[in-house]
Amino acid sequence: MSIFENDAYRHHESVHFFSDEATGLQAIVAIHSTVLGPALGGCRVVNYANSSEALEDVLRLSRGMSFKNSLAGLELGGGKSVIIPPKSWGGDAAHQGEDRAALFRSFGRAVQSLGGRYIAAEDMNVSVEDAENMAQETDHVVGLDVSHGGMGDPSPLTAEGVFLGLRACVRRAFNADQLDGLTVTVQGLGKVGWDVCQQLHDAGAKLIVADIVPQTTAKAADLFGAQVVDTNAIVTMKADVFAPCARGAVINDETINALDVKVIAGSANNQLSRDALGKTLMDRGIIYAPDYVINAGGVINIAPEAKGQVNHEWVSQKIKAMEDIVGEIVDQAIKEHRPTNDVADEIATRRILDKRDAGKAWQPDFAKTTPLRQSA
Secondary structure (H helix, E strand, O other): OOHHHOHHHOOOOEEEEEEEOOOOEEEEEEEEEOOOOOEEEEEEEOOOOOHHHHHHHHHHHHHHHHHHHHHOOOOOEEEEEEEOOOHHHOOOOOOOOHHHHHHHHHHHHHHHOOOOOEEEEEOOOOOHHHHHHHOOOOOOEOOOOHHHOOOOOOHHHHHHHHHHHHHHHHHHHHOOOOOOOOEEEEEOOOHHHHHHHHHHHHOOOEEEEEOOOHHHHHHHHHHHOOEEOOOOHHHHOEOOEEEEOOOOOOEOOOOHHHOEOOEEOOOOOOOEOOOOHHHHHHHOOOEEOOHHHHOOHHHHHHHHHHHOOOOHHHHHHHHHHHHHHHHHHHHHHHHHOOOHHHHHHHHHHHHHHHHHHOOOOOOOOHHHHOOOOOOO
16 A cells, blocks of 8 residues: 555645664654644654554554644644664664664754754653754754753643543543542553553542553552553453553454443543544443543643743643543533544644635744754
8 A cells, every 4th residue: 555545644744754874763754734833743763563554653643643733722733753763772662872862863853854844752762862862953853851941741741631631531421520439440651651640549549550561560559559450451441441541552443342431531642543433432332532632731731842932831721721621522522422533533623724724824934944953
């Protein structure tokens, strides 16, 4: 299948492939839309089975970023990037060493070549340090450390938004304002998943957790009294809420009928392996918080950086509003008897199309986006 025939390619503006023999860089940048503004989206490093899998992932993720930024009310378009670990890393996406710094500097040069149409940020297996290595070669990266004029690690803000969105869904599924006594299964205890667990524990929820790192689950059992289960088994555990906070496509044709929850609300991207499964969840009476809506806290946190600003108060107000945004989408879906992901897609798409049709689509100013940051 060619890229244009790939269903995930739908309406993308451009896709860029980069390679660098010296550093082993193999990267793909997908720009879905720049109508609302430059395409902001994270960069992730994943040991994909093949380049076709990497392409599918980046296409789905970049489209989700367009919708995420639109629904969050940001003046930003949607894009995403993926890096395939060099063979010298032995498939270890978290590999450390001088060659890692060189690879991210190479990727920074690739981002710079796009003239500001794409702004990179941290995502899976990409750290603040990696972003700062990119920043040595490009102006177009955000999520930098506070000491470098950035907004800092976006993970806590992503987790806060997930918690608020989860609470909005619980209110509608159980007619309850409290999480005390509810059982929540959490798949994935990375930075975001861990913070979500902390907030759920503080709110009185009972936790069932799964992660590929035994030390992390042992810590969750100790600190939160969490029950630990296998990463695959957790999808089928009976609970009130399922919070997927790891890789995407966890809700698929094989797992969807085994779900035994009333709410799905987590931070993972592309939780549905295909959009049509949203209707299946609706028919089963499961409230699904569309992933790109509920996990928008991180991109909200770094959005001011895209304008060269630091504005924590603005971010705080935007995050608090997420509970109402998720609730309004669920309410509309229930009223119209439509899948929540369809409702969210429609709202996000309409904002993009309205700006495009009004002739107000963003245009890059190459005169302003070419110079590199000046070293301190």
